[in-house]
Amino acid sequence: MALLDLVTAIQAHPGVAIIFASISLTLAWALRTRQKASRQLNLPFLAFEDGDDSRQRYVTDSGTLFKIGYERYLKHGKAFKMRNYIEELPPQVYLPLKYLDEVKSAPQAKLSFPYFSALLFSQDHTGMAKQTDEAAHVIRTDLIRNQPFLYPGLEAERAAVIDEKLPRTKEWQSVNPYPIFAYIIARLAAKTFASAELSRNDEWLGIMIGVTQTSMAAAHALRASWPWWTRWLARYVFPPVKKVVADRARAAEILRPILEERVAALHSDSEKSERPNDGIQWLVEYYHARGKGARLTPELLAQNQLFYAMAAIHSSTAILLSVLYDLIDERQANVKAELVDEIEQVHKEFGSWTRQAVSKLVKLDSFMKESQRVHYVGHARVTRAAQVPYTFKDGLHLPKGTMIQFLHSGPQQDPDFFPEPETFDPWRFLKKRQQGDDVNKFQFASLSEVETTFGAGFHACPARNYASDVMKLVLVYLLTKYDIKYDGDSQTRPPEMAHDSATMPSLATSILYREKRAD
Numbered sequence: 055m056a057l058l059d060l061v062t063a064i065q066a067h068p069g070v071a072i073i074f075a076s077i078s079l080t081l082a083w084a085l086r087t088r089q090k091a092s093r094q095l096n097l098p099f100l101a102f103e104d105g106d107d108s109r110q111r112y113v114t115d116s117g118t119l120f121k122i123g124y125e126r127y128l129k130h131g132k133a134f135k136m137r138n139y140i141e142e143l144p145p146q147v148y149l150p151l152k153y154l155d156e157v158k159s160a161p162q163a164k165l166s167f168p169y170f171s172a173l174l175f176s177q178d179h180t181g182m183a184k185q186t187d188e189a190a191h192v193i194r195t196d197l198i199r200n201q202p203f204l205y206p207g208l209e210a211e212r213a214a215v216i217d218e219k220l221p222r223t224k225e226w227q228s229v230n231p232y233p234i235f236a237y238i239i240a241r242l243a244a245k246t247f248a249s250a251e252l253s254r255n256d257e258w259l260g261i262m263i264g265v266t267q268t269s270m271a272a273a274h275a276l277r278a279s280w281p282w283w284t285r286w287l288a289r290y291v292f293p294p295v296k297k298v299v300a301d302r303a304r305a306a307e308i309l310r311p312i313l314e315e316r317v318a319a320l321h322s323d324s325e326k327s328e329r330p331n332d333g334i335q336w337l338v339e340y341y342h343a344r345g346k347g348a349r350l351t352p353e354l355l356a357q358n359q360l361f362y363a364m365a366a367i368h369s370s371t372a373i374l375l376s377v378l379y380d381l382i383d384e385r386q387a388n389v390k391a392e393l394v395d396e397i398e399q400v401h402k403e404f405g406s407w408t409r410q411a412v413s414k415l416v417k418l419d420s421f422m423k424e425s426q427r428v429h430y431v432g433h434a435r436v437t438r439a440a441q442v443p444y445t446f447k448d449g450l451h452l453p454k455g456t457m458i459q460f461l462h463s464g465p466q467q468d469p470d471f472f473p474e475p476e477t478f479d480p481w482r483f484l485k486k487r488q489q490g491d492d493v494n495k496f497q498f499a500s501l502s503e504v505e506t507t508f509g510a511g512f513h514a515c516p517a518r519n520y521a522s523d524v525m526k527l528v529l530v531y532l533l534t535k536y537d538i539k540y541d542g543d544s545q546t547r548p549p550e551m552a553h554d555s556a557t558m559p560s561l562a563t564s565i566l567y568r569e570k571r572a573d
C-alpha cells in the first residue's frame with residue numbers, strides 16, 4: 055500500500071489509525087527492548103578479524119573462532135559473546151568453566167534447557183515437539199530402573215536389524231552408512247521408548263528418523279521468509295511447517311489404538327508382570343499414578359515420543375558413525391584386533407550381552423571416549439536460556455532471553471586437561487581408570503567439568519548409560535560379524551563436517567562391508 059493510500063484509509067476509517075498506531079508502538083517497544091537487552095549483556099564481542107566477518111563464515115567456520123575464544127577468554131575465566139548466524143537470535147554467549155556449578159544448580163524457571171531449544175528451533179511457530187517434564191522424568195526413573203531387563207531384547211533386535219540392513223555377503227558391498235545406522239538406532243530406540251510393535255512399523259520409524267530434519271528445515275525456512283508477527287499463520291499455509299504438524303498428527307493417530315489398549319489393560323485385572331516394559335507403558339503408568347490417566351492423549355503421547363526420537367536417534371547415530379570411522383582407520387588396525395579379542399573374551403565369560411557383560415568392555419569404552427575427545431560431535435554443551443534476567447554471584451548479568459552454553463570442544467584439546475591432546479591414545483581413559491581410586495570414573499558416559507558429552511547437572515542426559523551400551527552392542531556386532539573398510543584408496547578417516555556449532559562425521563563417505571573372514 056502506497057503512503058497516500060494509507061493516509062486516505064486512516065482518514066476514512068479511524069479504526070485503521072488505531073490498529074496502525076498499536077502495531078507501530080508494539081514494534082517500537084520490541085525494538086527498544088531488544089536494544090536495551092543487548093546493552094545489558096556486558097561481554098567482549100568476538101568476531102573474525104581477518105577481513106571476512108560474513109554471516110556465511112559463521113555457518114562454516116565457527117570452529118576457528120571457538121579456538122580463539124577458548125584461548126583468549128574461556129581459559130582465563132572470562133566469558134565472551136559472538137554473532138549468531140541465525141540473525142534474529144541474540145548473540146551466542148560462551149561461559150568459562152567457573153560458572154558451571156552455578157548453571158548446574160540454577161532452577162529451570164531461571165536458566166532453562168527446554169527454553170533454549172524453543173528459541174533455537176522457533177518451536178512456538180513450527181509445531182516442533184517440545185520437551186515435557188514427564189518425558190525427562192520417565193527416563194530418569196523408569197529407564198534407569200528397568201535398564202538391566204532390556205538387554206536380552208536389545209541384543210536380539212540389534213542382530214535382527216543389522217542382518218536386515220547389512221545382509222551377509224561374501225563380496226564387498228558399498229553403502230552409505232549414515233542412513234543405515236540411523237535406521238538401526240531408531241529401531242532399537244523405538245523398542246525401548248515406544249513399543250515392540252512400533253519398532254517394526256516403518257511408517258513410524260520414518261517419522262521418528264525424519265522429525266529432527268523436518269523441524270529444523272521448517273525453522274530455517276520460516277525465519278528466512280516470515281516476519282515474526284506473521285508466523286502464527288504458518289502452520290496453516292506454509293508447507294515446511296504443515297509437514298511438521300502433519301507428521302505429529304499422524305504419529306498421534308498411529309499411537310491412538312495402542313494407547314487405548316494400554317489404558318484398558320490398566321483397568322483390567324491383568325498382572326503388572328504381564329504388561330509391556332517400554333516407554334509407552336512408563337508414560338501411561340506415570341499419568342495413571344497421578345490420577346491423570348484421561349489426560350494422556352494420543353497427541354501428548356506423540357509429543358513425548360517425538361521428543362525422545364529427537365533426543366535419541368541422531369546423537370547416537372552420529373557418535374556411532376564417528377567411532378566406526380576411527381575403528382576402520384588403518385592407523386588403528388592393531389587396536390581393532392585388541393578390541394575384538396576383548397569382545398571375544400568377555401563373550402566367552404558371560405555367554406550373552408547382559409549389562410554386566412557390556413560393562414566389562416573397558417577397552418572399547420576407552421576407545422569410544424578417546425574417539426569423541428578427538429572427533430567430538432558438536433562444540434557446545436549445557437545449553438540454557440535465561441527465562442528471566444539472571445545475575446551470577448560475581449555480577450555477570452544475563453538479560454532475559456540470553457542463550458548461554460559451554461564450549462565442550464575447548465578442554466578436549468587443552469594439554470592442561472589432556473596431555474598431548476593431538477595424539478589419539480586409545481587407552482588414555484583406560485589408564486586413567488586403572489590409575490585412579492575410582493574405576494567408575496573416566497568412562498564413556500561419565501560426567502565431569504570436562505566430560506560434557508552428555509551435558510552436566512540435573513539435566514545431564516538421563517539415558518547416557520543406556521545410549522553408551524546400545525552403541526557398544528552395535529559395535530560389537532559390526533566388529534565380530536563383518537569386515538569393514540573405507541570405499542576408496544584412502545583408508546584414513548575423512549574430515550568432519552561443520553555447521554555453526556554443530557560438527558558431524560562425514561555423511562558423504564561410503565564404506566565397504568562383507569561377512570567377516572577368518573584371517
Ligand code: HEM
Pocket residue numbers: 167189190193243247362363365366367369370373435436437506507508509510511512513514515516517518521522
Ligand atoms: C549418544 C547419544 C546421546 C547424547 C550424546 C545425548 C546428549 C544429551 C545432552 C548433551 C543433553 C543435555 C544435557 C545438558 O544440557 O545438561 C541431553 C539431555 C537429554 N537426553 Fe540425551 N543424549 C543421547 C541419547 C539419549 C537417548 C537415547 C535418550 C532417550 C530418550 C535421551 C534423552 C534425553 C533427555 C530426556 C534429556 C533431557 C534431560 C533433562 O532435561 O533433564 N538422550 N542428552
